[in-house]
Amino acid sequence: MSKAAIIGGGVIGGGWAARFLLNGWDVAVCDPDPEAGRKIGEVLANARRSLPALYDRALPPEGKLSFHTDLAEAVTGARWVQESVPERLEIKHQTYREIATIAPGGIIGSSTSGFKASELAIDEAEVVVVHPFNPVYLLPLVELSGPAEPCERAAAILRGIGMRPLTLRKEIDAFIVNRFQECVWREALWMIRDDVATTAEIDDAIRLSFGLRWGQMGLFETYRIAGGEAGFDSYLRQFGPSLSWPWSKLTDVPELDEKLVAAICAQSDEQSGSLSIRELERLRDDNLVGFIRALRHSRMAAGLTVLEHEAGLPEGGEHEGLPITSQRQVPVGWTDYNGHMNEAHYLEAGSWATDGLMRMIGVDAAYIEGGHSFFTVDTRLRYLAEVHAGDRLTITTQVLAAEGKKMLLFHRIWRGDGTLAATIETLQVHTDLSTRRSSLPDPAVAAELSKLVAAHRGFPVEGVAIGFSPAAVH
Amino acid sequence: MSKAAIIGGGVIGGGWAARFLLNGWDVAVCDPDPEAGRKIGEVLANARRSLPALYDRALPPEGKLSFHTDLAEAVTGARWVQESVPERLEIKHQTYREIATIAPGGIIGSSTSGFKASELAIDEAEVVVVHPFNPVYLLPLVELSGPAEPCERAAAILRGIGMRPLTLRKEIDAFIVNRFQECVWREALWMIRDDVATTAEIDDAIRLSFGLRWGQMGLFETYRIAGGEAGFDSYLRQFGPSLSWPWSKLTDVPELDEKLVAAICAQSDEQSGSLSIRELERLRDDNLVGFIRALRHSRMAAGLTVLEHEAGLPEGGEHEGLPITSQRQVPVGWTDYNGHMNEAHYLEAGSWATDGLMRMIGVDAAYIEGGHSFFTVDTRLRYLAEVHAGDRLTITTQVLAAEGKKMLLFHRIWRGDGTLAATIETLQVHTDLSTRRSSLPDPAVAAELSKLVAAHRGFPVEGVAIGFSPAAVH
Numbered sequence: 001m002s003k004a005a006i007i008g009g010g011v012i013g014g015g016w017a018a019r020f021l022l023n024g025w026d027v028a029v030c031d032p033d034p035e036a037g038r039k040i041g042e043v044l045a046n047a048r049r050s051l052p053a054l055y056d057r058a059l060p061p062e063g064k065l066s067f068h069t070d071l072a073e074a075v076t077g078a079r080w081v082q083e084s085v086p087e088r089l090e091i092k093h094q095t096y097r098e099i100a101t102i103a104p105g106g107i108i109g110s111s112t113s114g115f116k117a118s119e120l121a122i123d124e125a126e127v128v129v130v131h132p133f134n135p136v137y138l139l140p141l142v143e144l145s146g147p148a149e150p151c152e153r154a155a156a157i158l159r160g161i162g163m164r165p166l167t168l169r170k171e172i173d174a175f176i177v178n179r180f181q182e183c184v185w186r187e188a189l190w191m192i193r194d195d196v197a198t199t200a201e202i203d204d205a206i207r208l209s210f211g212l213r214w215g216q217m218g219l220f221e222t223y224r225i226a227g228g229e230a231g232f233d234s235y236l237r238q239f240g241p242s243l244s245w246p247w248s249k250l251t252d253v254p255e256l257d258e259k260l261v262a263a264i265c266a267q268s269d270e271q272s273g274s275l276s277i278r279e280l281e282r283l284r285d286d287n288l289v290g291f292i293r294a295l296r297h298s299r300m301a302a303g304l305t306v307l308e309h310e311a312g313l314p315e316g317g318e319h320e321g322l323p324i325t326s327q328r329q330v331p332v333g334w335t336d337y338n339g340h341m342n343e344a345h346y347l348e349a350g351s352w353a354t355d356g357l358m359r360m361i362g363v364d365a366a367y368i369e370g371g372h373s374f375f376t377v378d379t380r381l382r383y384l385a386e387v388h389a390g391d392r393l394t395i396t397t398q399v400l401a402a403e404g405k406k407m408l409l410f411h412r413i414w415r416g417d418g419t420l421a422a423t424i425e426t427l428q429v430h431t432d433l434s435t436r437r438s439s440l441p442d443p444a445v446a447a448e449l450s451k452l453v454a455a456h457r458g459f460p461v462e463g464v465a466i467g468f469s470p471a472a473v474h
Numbered sequence: 475m476s477k478a479a480i481i482g483g484g485v486i487g488g489g490w491a492a493r494f495l496l497n498g499w500d501v502a503v504c505d506p507d508p509e510a511g512r513k514i515g516e517v518l519a520n521a522r523r524s525l526p527a528l529y530d531r532a533l534p535p536e537g538k539l540s541f542h543t544d545l546a547e548a549v550t551g552a553r554w555v556q557e558s559v560p561e562r563l564e565i566k567h568q569t570y571r572e573i574a575t576i577a578p579g580g581i582i583g584s585s586t587s588g589f590k591a592s593e594l595a596i597d598e599a600e601v602v603v604v605h606p607f608n609p610v611y612l613l614p615l616v617e618l619s620g621p622a623e624p625c626e627r628a629a630a631i632l633r634g635i636g637m638r639p640l641t642l643r644k645e646i647d648a649f650i651v652n653r654f655q656e657c658v659w660r661e662a663l664w665m666i667r668d669d670v671a672t673t674a675e676i677d678d679a680i681r682l683s684f685g686l687r688w689g690q691m692g693l694f695e696t697y698r699i700a701g702g703e704a705g706f707d708s709y710l711r712q713f714g715p716s717l718s719w720p721w722s723k724l725t726d727v728p729e730l731d732e733k734l735v736a737a738i739c740a741q742s743d744e745q746s747g748s749l750s751i752r753e754l755e756r757l758r759d760d761n762l763v764g765f766i767r768a769l770r771h772s773r774m775a776a777g778l779t780v781l782e783h784e785a786g787l788p789e790g791g792e793h794e795g796l797p798i799t800s801q802r803q804v805p806v807g808w809t810d811y812n813g814h815m816n817e818a819h820y821l822e823a824g825s826w827a828t829d830g831l832m833r834m835i836g837v838d839a840a841y842i843e844g845g846h847s848f849f850t851v852d853t854r855l856r857y858l859a860e861v862h863a864g865d866r867l868t869i870t871t872q873v874l875a876a877e878g879k880k881m882l883l884f885h886r887i888w889r890g891d892g893t894l895a896a897t898i899e900t901l902q903v904h905t906d907l908s909t910r911r912s913s914l915p916d917p918a919v920a921a922e923l924s925k926l927v928a929a930h931r932g933f934p935v936e937g938v939a940i941g942f943s944p945a946a947v948h
Contacts (some may be wrong), residue, residue: 006602011702083563112766133683134700141682164682170670176679183657188693196644203692205650207775208615209607216761218685219662221746225754226608228485236735261710268706272695280699283772287690290771294764297807298757301681333771337842343850344822351818368811376817380854380939386910436860453774463852465939
């Protein structure tokens, strides 16, 4: 079990703790704040509810979480030390030196947004800028900056906890992301100050237009599309002159004085004050999960990061003597107005279990790419217990019968507390994807199926309705 | 039937045409380009595939689309004229004057991003800036600027086609949104020019971090959360000083010379060149649909715009003598690797039909709010035909039986081409939401159910498996 030490337990430190912990690392948090346990507990509650919901496989079992006020205790044995202490250079240097004497040779990552790697560097240890974004447990990006070799080692570890490292090719102030955020922030301050727009109007202007574009394609790909068939080149030339139009106040910096702070706070209270920060955080996280799950379907951007991480997560195992064909946590998006998992998502969970069984018998992506798959013709679901957001589901599959083109599966959906939540009986027909007609499976697939039928014959089955004489095999 | 005239048929004009047309307006496009028909056809194909997928109800039947080279022909009888001609003031003024003589009294909306309303104004007509964002058929925001009364009239019409008008409180250059986009664009140009990052790195930096945040909450609500329990006020004060740090190059404007254009184009080709613009557009639209559908679940931002629009869409009707309980188009996100609608989404469609039936018998939002609902205990699906993205589904519901706490429904899912795609037999039990136990429905609900049972008794039903003796009613 790898251990990560998190030095400084604020929002960012807490996010790091959650990210490592939910990916199976032991985490030692070092913070003098007596409230650190409560604060990190709250971040962790949000993370447990959302991070696993990105995946269609179960994450590894959580690591152990411990709290320390003693740096040496926290850092001993750590493979990764993440520093998120206040942005004061002398405090950071002092911390690094202490860490170096206790845990020499390890990587020290700094969450700094204000200092460059060359400023953080000390002789006694390898310090790398590892700049994440809030919420750290959901947003995949980390900016890396520092010496090449430790940056590479750090990048590998960060990929292992589902992140997407972006290593800077040049050392620059504020790195890349905050430069963009900063210029928008300045422009927004001007608008409030000049009463051009309120905080709510600005937020709507952003989230109902380019915000929706930038979460998926960024800036250049979006404009490439805008250029259309005529080509990006001609679009850029046309765009060029507008750079010198009087379109922004960016050539000056507004003074963030008392009056402007008060105006922003009053407007923000009116806009968002009916919700607590916790409620806003949960909304934000639910939306992030929804966005990233949409991107999974397109296999791009943050969705691709998740898919790449997921491919390495373990599968398989047995439960009550039957193979586990799917294991996952229930995303909030699967629940409905009755406050529980909607009926259709029981079947979605079953659909993933059918996929898992198909992979077991050799009907994997390559087989499907080769032009054959199984189609569902008949399914019966019995709902036995309610399931809630955050429940961890384990689905086993019993092969009831397999003959010629057909196979009859019986999924059991188990809740984490050992309750059987549903059973799904499903009749599948092997299909030629080019003709869309039923066909015989590959002999190797048929042989695997026969083995499973024989192995699963002893298990009692309740409530079977479909059996093996389907009305419609097309 | 209302008529909209679209003057100028480029990407923006095409987006406007699609937005009006899919919301049931007749659309007359006026463009001298002989390719206008093909170009608008392509935009429309994208829009047909994605806009209806935002909704869980069917949009009204499409209006009629016609193409014209004669302005008078296009504009006659139009309730809305949207001008998207090139950004040259004398062309715009001339166009407005011609429109005013043909269709006096109507609103002329201009898609301009470069001119202020006061610059566009003429004596003969009411001209309003109606600035949309690409793709116009999916992004809800429109910036409005101009005289108050026509702005209000325009806003009402825009809401009617599912958009979210933002009326500017002051007339400013470039309006609100482009100020933000412009400053990020300038910063990005500097980064390419100075070889700090490539187009692909910049796009990743944006779409894997704040891009995901800004599509849902914008700027101020995001930072409000970052401020945490300590409050926005103290966060702002802490943020203040960094405004004067050397964090961006915004105080200067890069020259977009040949060398910089060439560098951007080469990097963009490497990043996105393997996909055509059409393919990129479809990816973008699929992601937008996924994002906005996620926001529906949170009832906020673009999701709220859709829900508000949806509430006004018609429901009901009959098909083959049974009530239509749901009607909708299949979103791309409902399809799987077999190239058709995934099995679970047949049940999701059925779940919407159950909701529709529930509303018919008085089990509406208020009834559920009052603490009672129906839970599914047993369901059988028979898959009879494949369904594809973009198919329009009509679902009818037959009440097979209703007695005491139970009702047995039979949904038929019809494809747009008249094929029966699936049947769903589902046993529902009336439930007390506080105890989570079965209970008797309100007498008025029971009476409505009895009426439907009697009315539906004559219809033949095939493949009923569950019947009315469920094993588990809990």
